[in-house]
Amino acid sequence: MVWKKGSVIMEAKPYAHVICQKFIGNHCNFCMKGSEHLKKCGGCKSIRYCGLTCQKGDWKIHKTECEIMKRVPNLPTDSIRLYLRLIICHLVRPTFSFYSEIL
Numbered sequence: 001m002v003w004k005k006g007s008v009i010m011e012a013k014p015y016a017h018v019i020c021q022k023f024i025g026n027h028c029n030f031c032m033k034g035s036e037h038l039k040k041c042g043g044c045k046s047i048r049y050c051g052l053t054c055q056k057g058d059w060k061i062h063k064t065e066c067e068i069m070k071r072v073p074n075l076p077t078d079s080i081r082l083y084l085r086l087i088i089c090h091l092v093r094p095t096f097s098f099y100s101e102i103l
């Protein structure tokens with residue numbers, strides 16, 4: 001097999017992710033696709049989704065995050081939100097391993 005520049009050699013879902021503050025208004029918080037027609041989370045009103053499927057898909061993680069984000073006056077920085085998501089992901093799926101997903 002010959003790999004060329006730009007060839008996909010591996011794909012994996014991230015353990016945790018956040019949308020950068022710069023793109024949070026026009027990218028879905030679950031599938032990360034960009035769109036100008038996203039709906040805000042009714043709880044925290046900070047993040048957006050393509051639709052109900054993505055909102056439901058993210059709810060397991062966002063449920064806890066949403067409660068916390070509702071209590072803070074401003075959107076926390078990307079690093080803080082990622083750290084929070086890492087903790088929530090660890091609590092929700094403590095046995096998840098990136099390597100077990102790809103091997």
Ligand SMILES: [Zn+2]
Pocket residue numbers: 028029030031032033049050051054
């Ligand atoms: Zn989506």
Ligand SMILES: [Zn+2]
Pocket residue numbers: 041042043044045046047062065066069
């Ligand atoms: Zn929310």
